[in-house]
Amino acid sequence: MRLLKRSPLDRIFLFIILPLCWAGAQATASGETGPVEKMKTYMNRLASFGFHGTVLVAKEGEVLLHSAYGLAQVNTGIRNSTSTVFSTGSVTKQFTAAAVLLLEMDGKLSTGDSISRFFDNVPEDKAGATVHHLLTHTAGLRSQFGPDDESIARDDLTRIILEAPLDSPVGSHYQYSNAGFSMLAAIVEIVSGTGYEAFLRERLFIPSGMHHTGLELLEIDNRLVSHSHNEGLGFPSPLDRPDNCWHLKGNGGILSTTMDMYRWHMTLQGSDLLSEAARKKMFTPYVREYEDGDSFYGYGWVIEEYRPGARMIWHNGGAVPHGWSCAVYHFVDDGAVIIVFANKPIDGRLPVDDIVQNLARILLEGECTMPPEIVEIKAEEFERYQGRYVLPGGGEIIVEVEDKEIRFKPEGQEAVNVLFPSEYEALLPKYNGMTEKLVNAIASGDYGRARAFFDQRVESAEKWLAMIREWWASFSQLGAFLNVRALGTRMGGGAQTYCELEFERGSVIARFFWMMGKCGGMRSNVEPMYKKLLPLSESRLGGYSLANGQVVRAEFSPGGGLTIVTGERRLRATLMQ
Incomplete structure (x- = not known):
């Protein structure tokens, strides 16, 4: 199942102006050390609680932290490195958007063009849909028309999409659609006369120095590819896909590294690749994502404020149950960028957005609730x-x-x-x-x-x-x-x-x-839900909730007692005899 960008039930609430209100007994990343050391401590502790992936943090053009954690491949024991490639998931959409803008710069299309210019037999209900509607998820298309790994030809998929009824009238409101970006990838091929990934490679990746980014055309040592940790799926690689996966093309699937994504970030800051006018169109907040929210969609990016007057441009991507996830956040007014990849969930949750927020708390505010410091005691004890x-x-x-x-x-x-x-x-x-x-x-x-x-x-x-x-x-x-x-x-x-x-x-x-x-x-046939706790002492254990930074503490007492403390909640449980 593909992960939708986010759900109203699982919002990414903004943090910079919010006070840290968790219980004082929980350690925070404060004190005399600087933000870089605090971020290193945070990530090292988080790795103990199950983070597998890579992280890059930069500010004002200087890379402050670039580290890897955990295993790239469980079955071989190969560890993640800063050169490991991961799935970018829906972050791929920004590459598709950039390709469209390049073609507009070439004079070969306009974002205002009707899709009827590129596809035959467009039904009446979609006749008013434009490239802009596809780029902003306002074309009224359903999100998905088939599984990512299904082999389907480009023209077969576009025909299915065009023949299907709309979920909402064109232009009426935002409705996240992977299928819409597959249509854009098809337009890139039709207009350019070359393959979608070949166009990205020649016009975006190579000029940006992104030599470890791609999918079908990517030549990479398998030892540098992060695999899923899901044993039930056979620890799959994101490269394990048949040809012609058009349900995925244009909206997901591209692989990259933290450093290549940083190079892409730098390209978007003012190189000659995209004109100033094209970049302005890409980062314009065209449509509100949710009626009760303050985030807006541009062209392949989300735009919102992280404090009054301070702009944040970001996107994430991921897949359940594989556990692949990626997040790229640019805190524009602080000159900071944070990029996180992961190849395993934490507590059933794709962890990248939460990690970005906590690292940003440290980098921009100096504090963050830390995972507890553990001691080396064997679980068997x-x-x-x-x-x-x-x-x-x-x-x-x-x-x-x-x-x-x-x-x-x-x-x-x-x-x-x-x-x-x-x-x-x-x-x-x-x-x-x-x-x-x-x-x-x-x-x-x-x-x-x-x-x-x-x-x-x-x-x-x-x-x-x-x-x-x-x-x-x-x-x-x-x-x-x-x-x-x-x-x-x-x-x-x-x-x-x-x-x-x-x-x-x-x-x-x-x-x-x-x-x-x-x-x-x-x-x-899934594993039962469980929380992994680590030793704090011979009778005390600690866990960490990545979603809200709360520490779960458990202490065993003589006679079969168990006390669990989460924030201000304290519950005592009794051992069944």
Whole structure:
């Protein structure tokens, strides 16, 4: 499942002018050391809590931090380096936008051109759509028309997109659409007479010195490619794609490095590649993204203020369940840029935007809530504390030592909230109920009712119906369906609800992804939700919530007691005998 750029339930709230209000017992990156040392400390500690990726921070043209963490390839043990290439995801859209602007500079098209100039048989409902509408996600197109890895020819995809009904009238409002940028990639090929990636390579990448950026034309040692950490998918490489993946082309898929992305940033600051007029068009805030928000979309970039009068230009990208993610943020009025790649989620959440925000807090404000400092004690030393602990409200936490990790597995929303604190806790229980209703509808064969739960902007109703049936058929060997039990919902790229599906001959853990009140997909046979905690002492453990900077502390006491502290919340659990 592709990650949409962001959900109203999972907003990136601005931070520079906000006070740090977390509990004073949590360490902050303050004191006598400078911002560079603080950022290094933050990243080193975060790596202990599961960050795998690379980071580059620069200010006023000087690179202050450029480091790599964790593993590029789990199965071979190859570590990430500052030369490792990662998937940029939807950050690819800015390359497509730049290609269109180059062609406009060449006099070969205009952003005001109707798409009818480039495609035959454009239906009446799309006749008013222009290149500008595609660039600003205002053409009314559905986000996606098929999976990224499906091989489909360019002209077949553009025909499908043009024949499909619009989700909204052209120009009526912003609606993020990967398909719209695939249409733009097709326009680049039609107008230039060359392949999309070949055009990017010759006109953008090589002139910018980006010799480690590309996809099908990229020649790279496999040892320098970051792979997914998802064992269930076989630790895939982002290069493992068939030819003609036009569902992805133009809107995602390009690989790059932190340094190449920094070179791209420098190109956009005033080289001869794009004219001043073209750059102005790229960074103009044309359309508000969300009715209640203050962010606007330009051409392949988001523009908003991070403090009054201070402009931030950014974009992110990622894919679930692969765990690839990328974020590029330019804090214009402070002359700072932060670039982060990752190839594994943290607590089920793509981590790059949160990392950018925390590094920016340190760089621009001097403070950030730090992950706790851990001590070297083997996880096996905590085996004596294993068991099922009951919270006051009936929620349960299972403490287990697995794969040399200490894992706290929550069951029930109370337990999820204490381990994965979120400002949206009041909204999360509804997703437990919605998930149970959805599963029961599928189990009873009421596919029409089940289909209504799914996001029609991501896939058509017919495709959702086919996927629902295929998904449920995969459990046929388990016998009759007995029950569904929601285990809890946490935030992470939207809301993620875990549930246990009970059948006559076994049970399955499944995870449902929710965005804007609609289901965006589901996966079965997933690991149970768990929080990895690390030793702070012989009886105390610590965890870190990347989403809001809160530290989770757990302390075992004689007689089977467990006290968990998150911010100002303190709960005592009792070991079940």
